[in-house]
Amino acid sequence: MLFQMPMPRVMAESLFDQSGASAPLAVRMRPRTLEEFVGQRKAIATGSPLNKLLQPGDSDTKSSVILWGPPGSGKTTLALLIARAGSAKFMELSAINAGVKDVRDVISAAQENKSMYGVSTVLFVDEVHRFNKTQQDALLPGVENGWVTLVAATTENPSFSVIAPLMSRSLLVTLGELDDDDIRQVLSRAVTDPRGLNNSVTLTKDAQDILVRLAGGDARRSLTVLEAAAGVALSNDRTEISETDISTASDHNIVRYDKAGDQHYDIISAFIKSIRGSDVDAALHYLARMLEAGEDPRFIARRLMISASEDIGLADNSMLSVAVAAAQTVALIGMPEARITLSQATISLALAPKSNAAYLAIDRAIADVRLGDIGVVPAPLRDSHYARAGDLGHGVGYIYPHDVVQGVASQQYLPEPLKSARYYQPSPHGQEGMVREILQKIRSLLGRD
Secondary structure (H helix, E strand, O other), X not given: OOOOOOOOOOOOOOHHHHOOOOOOHHHHOOOOOHHHOXXXXXXXXXXXXXXXXXXXXXXXXXXXXXXXXXXXXXXXXXHHHHHHHOXXXXXXXXXXXXXXXXXXXXXXXXXXXXXXXXXXXXXXXXXXXXXXXXXXXXXXXXXXXXXXEEEEEEOOOHHHHOOHHHHHOEEEXXXXXXXXXXXXXXHHXXXXXXXXXXXXXXEOHHHHHHHHHHHOOOHHHHHHHHHHHHHHHHHOOOOEEOHHHHHHHHOOOOOOOOXXXXXXXXXXXXXXXXXXXXXXXXXXXXXXXXXXXXXXXXXXXXXHHXXXXXXXXXXXXXXXXXXXXXXXXXXXXXXXXXXXXXXXXXXXXXXXXXXOHHHHHHHHHHHHHHOOOOOXXXXXXXXXXXXXXXXHOOOOOOOOHHHOOOOOOOOOOOOHHHOOOOOOOOOOXXXXXXXXXXXXXHHHHXXXX
């Protein structure tokens, strides 16, 4: 007698089946068609590998895919849409609570569905980076033999967290955070759609702006807060959602902050000036205000890199490396953990010795160039790597510094009109105090006392 294998406890056939009236708003509003899907325009563009997976067709011909992106970017929804496009059975595993046995049970069930009923399976594995090597290895037979079309989701770089055999058998699609307009579209649809709030409440532009900010590019989060805020308003016999409703619903004090307006520029200015002034507590205050208001952490990281060169420079050369490392870390891990990295970098820069000598040096040099004080390159410094260069005097008289005992050759490098120029004037602070002494000796050896 033919029979269907029982489903493992970690598996769900379809998240679409959970979209009843009692389901959370984010579930009810989950897109059911590609046309309803918001965001990720580049990833799902016509002709893209992901777009081909989303088109109707035999699931057997569809490639497995790894979706790498932040929370709320649409990974689960895309998996469901891929399953629908191929009229396939949808199965789900969570890497948080599924073990090797669960993986093997799912693969076995998919194999039986394929061989006995001709039914293809799309297997969605959430948080795949949490699977160890043994668990990921257990997925390989299903992928290799075409028993499942694997759609794996991860918030971490799969190059470091997914085994090479699985990576080589899957397409890698990178998803980004939803932009503000995407979140606005999601919120507007949720307010009016019969599956959502069905016009039971209204949302002012100011309230919408706050929800967009709180979402931080996460569609699921925006809908969760919207639903809670609507509940607060309706329980108080009001239909218009206010800032107070959102604050109550999110347990989050609303920080007025316009990312394109005065608050944006005033607070980032105060942040940088506090670092420059070595007031670590003030710098952390403004950092917190920006983070709580939903400022892009990558923007903050970029400003830290600028500060490391503009305000610290050679007083502590390592601070530029600290700022660059912070920017890279922020891009890799995202919020909320990125707040810790930004705090570490902010504290380091605020407490570092300060010097704007590098900043002033390049501006002095640029000023001379703009005034036309450039002169010609001295003949010994000109390119001599071509025939007859010597006949023109190019390279003649050049002293190779490595041939000189002190490592600095007494020769003129600057053009004649600028031979006395001193653009770089190191401060006495931090490591630059030692640089001053070295520079004095070098200029003496160059004959530029």
